[in-house]
Amino acid sequence: MQEKIDQVIEVLQQAVRGYSPVCFANSLGAEDMVLTDIIAKLPLPNPLPQAGEGANDTLRESLHSIEMFSLDTGRLPQPTYDLIQEVGERYSVPLKVYFPDSDAVERYVAQNGVNGFYGSVDARKSCCFVRKVEPLRRALRGKKAWVTGLRRDQAVTRGSLEVSAYDADFGLQKFNPLLEWSNKDVWAYIRQNNVPYNKLHDQFYPSLGCAPCTRSITPGEDIRAGRWWWENPEDKECGLHVAKPTLLKRA
Numbered sequence: 001m002q003e004k005i006d007q008v009i010e011v012l013q014q015a016v017r018g019y020s021p022v023c024f025a026n027s028l029g030a031e032d033m034v035l036t037d038i039i040a041k042l043p044l045p046n047p048l049p050q051a052g053e054g055a056n057d058t059l060r061e062s063l064h065s066i067e068m069f070s071l072d073t074g075r076l077p078q079p080t081y082d083l084i085q086e087v088g089e090r091y092s093v094p095l096k097v098y099f100p101d102s103d104a105v106e107r108y109v110a111q112n113g114v115n116g117f118y119g120s121v122d123a124r125k126s127c128c129f130v131r132k133v134e135p136l137r138r139a140l141r142g143k144k145a146w147v148t149g150l151r152r153d154q155a156v157t158r159g160s161l162e163v164s165a166y167d168a169d170f171g172l173q174k175f176n177p178l179l180e181w182s183n184k185d186v187w188a189y190i191r192q193n194n195v196p197y198n199k200l201h202d203q204f205y206p207s208l209g210c211a212p213c214t215r216s217i218t219p220g221e222d223i224r225a226g227r228w229w230w231e232n233p234e235d236k237e238c239g240l241h242v243a244k245p246t247l248l249k250r251a
C-alpha cells in the first residue's frame with residue numbers, strides 16, 4: 001500500500017511542479033476521499049522556505065497549493081451534504097463548493113421539467129451540462145492542471161485513460177493518480193486511515209451522483225450500474241470526463 005501511496009504523491013508532485021496552479025476536483029466519492037486524505041496529510045516543505053530566491057519554487061512544489069473543490073448540483077443526496085460538512089470540519093485543506101448558474105437551471109427546468117433528465121439521453125446530458133459541466137469550467141478557469149480520482153476499471157468509458165494527459169475539452173493537463181488502483185485498494189486505504197466517506201456506500205451505492213440519477217445495486221452488478229441505470233453503459237458519463245462535451249440545449 002505504501003508503494004501505491006508514494007506513486008500517488010509522485011504524480012501529484014509532477015502536477016504541481018509542471019502545471020501550477022493545480023486544482024483537485026473532489027467528487028466526494030470513495031476514491032476522492034482517499035486523495036483528500038493523502039493531500040491533507042502531506043507534510044509542508046521542511047525546512048519551510050524563507051523569503052527570497054527559490055522560496056516561490058519550493059512553495060509552488062508544495063502539494064498544499066492544490067486547490068480542492070466540489071460541485072453542488074442542487075440534487076445531491078443528504079449523506080453527500082453531510083460528507084461535505086465533515087470534510088470541512090476534519091481537514092485543514094479548504095473545500096470550495098461551486099453551484100450551477102441559477103438562470104441556466106431555471107431555463108432548463110422551464111424547457112424540460114424539473115425531472116426532465118429521465119426523458120432522453122440528450123435531456124439528461126443537458127441537465128448534467130447545466131449542473132456540472134458549466135460550474136466545472138468556472139472552477140477550472142485559470143488553472144493549468146486538474147486532478148481527479150478516476151480509476152480505469154470503474155467503467156467501460158474509462159479503459160483508455162492515462163495517468164497524465166492533455167484534456168483538450170477543458171484546455172489543461174489532467175492527472176488521474178489513482179488510475180491503476182482497484183476498488184479493494186481504495187477501501188483498504190479508507191479503513192486503515194479512518195477516512196470519512198459517504199454513508200450511502202454502506203447501502204450498496206458504490207458510485208454516487210445526484211439523488212434522482214443514482215440507485216443502489218445488487219451483488220454482482222457492475223459498480224456503476226446504479227448511475228443513470230436506464231441508459232446504455234457507453235452513454236454513462238456526465239460530460240466531466242468524456243472526449244467531447246455535450247452541447248446544451250438552450251431554452
Ligand code: SF4
Nearest residue numbers: 117127128131210213
Ligand atoms: S446526474 Fe441527473 S440530476 Fe445530476 S446533473 Fe446529471 S441529469 Fe441532472
